[in-house]
Amino acid sequence: MAVRRLNLCVGFSWKMKYSTHSDPLGTKLKERQAQMMKKGLPVKKPIEGVKNVILVASGKGGVGKSTVAVNLALALSRHLPTQEVGLLDADIFGPSIPTMMNLSGNPSLTEKNFIKPLVNYNIKCMSMGFLVDNKAPVVWRGLMVMSAIEKLLRQVDWSPLDYLIIDMPPGTGDTQLSIAQNIPVAGAVIVTTPQEIALIDARKGALMFEKVGIPVLGLVNNMASYACPNCGHHSHIFGATGAEKLGKEMGVDVLVDIPLDTSIMEASDGGYPIVISSASDNPLVQAYMSLAEKVLSRLSAIKNEPSR
Numbered sequence: 001m002a003v004r005r006l007n008l009c010v011g012f013s014w015k016m017k018y019s020t021h022s023d024p025l026g027t028k029l030k031e032r033q034a035q036m037m038k039k040g041l042p043v044k045k046p047i048e049g050v051k052n053v054i055l056v057a058s059g060k061g062g063v064g065k066s067t068v069a070v071n072l073a074l075a076l077s078r079h080l081p082t083q084e085v086g087l088l089d090a091d092i093f094g095p096s097i098p099t100m101m102n103l104s105g106n107p108s109l110t111e112k113n114f115i116k117p118l119v120n121y122n123i124k125c126m127s128m129g130f131l132v133d134n135k136a137p138v139v140w141r142g143l144m145v146m147s148a149i150e151k152l153l154r155q156v157d158w159s160p161l162d163y164l165i166i167d168m169p170p171g172t173g174d175t176q177l178s179i180a181q182n183i184p185v186a187g188a189v190i191v192t193t194p195q196e197i198a199l200i201d202a203r204k205g206a207l208m209f210e211k212v213g214i215p216v217l218g219l220v221n222n223m224a225s226y227a228c229p230n231c232g233h234h235s236h237i238f239g240a241t242g243a244e245k246l247g248k249e250m251g252v253d254v255l256v257d258i259p260l261d262t263s264i265m266e267a268s269d270g271g272y273p274i275v276i277s278s279a280s281d282n283p284l285v286q287a288y289m290s291l292a293e294k295v296l297s298r299l300s301a302i303k304n305e306p307s308r
Contacts, residue, residue, distance in 0.1 A: 044184050049159020050086070053166060054295065055179070055188040055214070059201025061170035064222040065191040066096040067268050068258070068291075069167035072189070073123050074275040075292035076163055083162035086117065088152060089127035090179065091169040092145050093138050098129035102271025106130065114157040121276050126156050142174050149178055170201075172208040180212040186299055187217040189255070189291075194224060194242035206250055217298045218255035219247050220291065226260045234259075255298075256291040259284070 047053065056069035070087065077085040089097035098104055103118045107130055110116060117124040128148065132138060140148070158164060169175050179185070188209045192202035206216050221243035225234045237260070247254045258264075261284060267274040275288050 044182060046184050047153055047158060047164065050161045050164045052163045052186040052299065053183060054163060054186055054217075054299075055166050055168050055209075056191060057168040057176070057188055057205050057209075058170050058191045058198075059172065059203070059205035060192075060198050061094075063170075063191050063193050063198050063202075064258075065170070066091070066100065066167050067264060067273075068189070068191045068220050068222060069165055070097065070100045070268065070273050071275045071288040072291055072295065073163075073165040074121060074273055075288045076165070076296070077122050078275065079289060079292050079296070080162070084124070084160055085122070086124040086126075086158055086161045086164045088156075088164060088166045089125070089129065090149060090152070090166050090175060092128050092140065092148055092175070093169070095127045095129035097125055097127040097167060098134065099271060100268045100273060101125050103127075103130070104134075110157050114155055115151075116157050121273075124158065124161065126152055126158075128152070146174060146178050149175055150182075153179070153183060172204055176205075176208065177212070180209065180214055185214045187215045187295070187302065189217050189220060189295065190252075191220045191222050192243055192246070193222055193238045194236065194240060195238040196242060198238075199242045199246050203246060203250070206252070215298075215302050216250070216252050217295055218253040219243050221254050221257045223260040224257035229262075253294075253298075255294045256287050258287050258291075 054072075056065055056072060058065040066089075073085050073087045077083075087097060087101070089095045101118075101120050101123065103120050103125055105118065107115045107118055107126070115126065117126045118130060119125065128138065166179065168179070188206075190202050190206050190209075192198045202219070206219075209216050223238055224243070225236050225240075227234050243254050243257075263278070264274050264284060267277050270277075274282070274284050278285050280286075280289075
């Protein structure tokens with residue numbers, strides 16, 4: 001009971017401290033707290049040797065975000081063969097990049113004790129999955145996760161890199177804020193499905209990036225439809241227009257519709273993503289290549305905006 005009273009007193013004294021004659025109960029406390037937070041935000045420091053950081057995020061897990069991140073990185077590399085592309089798996093608790101990129105083993109260190117990223121398909125990759133047993137759960141509290149993220153960003157030998165794709169964990173928590181507030185980010189791609197329950201969280205993710213000043217490049221409407229392998233009929237099993245409505249509501253484009261297709265799943269699970277394992281005229285490959293082109297176009301437009 002004593003502790004409870006102490007907490008109440010502390011809360012009341014905080015309000016009293018920021019009360020004024022015109023606002024005696026401190027009802028504008030949230031505004032003052034927001035102002036204080038802005039003053040206390042860390043200065044964004046670029047990752048050494050990395051020119052552009054692109055976040056691939058979703059508000060909810062299970063929408064195919066990691067598959068999109070992997071194939072976007074490969075599509076960028078294929079579209080820009082003379083430029084260097086990297087892929088960071090920021091999902092500490094459920095890393096997917098080792099499996100999808102067919103990579104394993106412990107990374108080595110440089111002479112300066114930087115971690116050397118593992119490379120496959122011409123993509124530099126880093127993941128917590130390279131550093132722990134793939135069958136062992138990572139049971140860490142928030143501070144340990146933040147420390148690991150900081151090391152994956154700044155103690156990996158990324159340089160030189162033209163584009164770093166970061167596969168973000170689902171949600172809008174500590175990891176997302178830590179990355180968004182500590183490094184310059186060129187833009188974020190939000191992955192969702194047409195289902196309302198996924199769109200609700202996709203909206204939250206997009207709003208979070210807006211609040212921290214990161215441009216939302218657009219939405220990826222994943223699992224947009226399903227084509228029957230027997231008759232070819234397309235069914236919108238998760239809904240047809242959800243992503244389009246969300247895009248209009250938030251003033252962003254739906255960059256691409258990607259169908260629900262077993263070949264994407266099989267390629268990802270086998271460690272041979274669809275962009276590099278299928279022919280260039282495959283409609284699924286073309287969808288990811290189109291995504292890469294639109295992301296580059298949007299980045300170019302943002303850089304040329306007068307305010308930037």
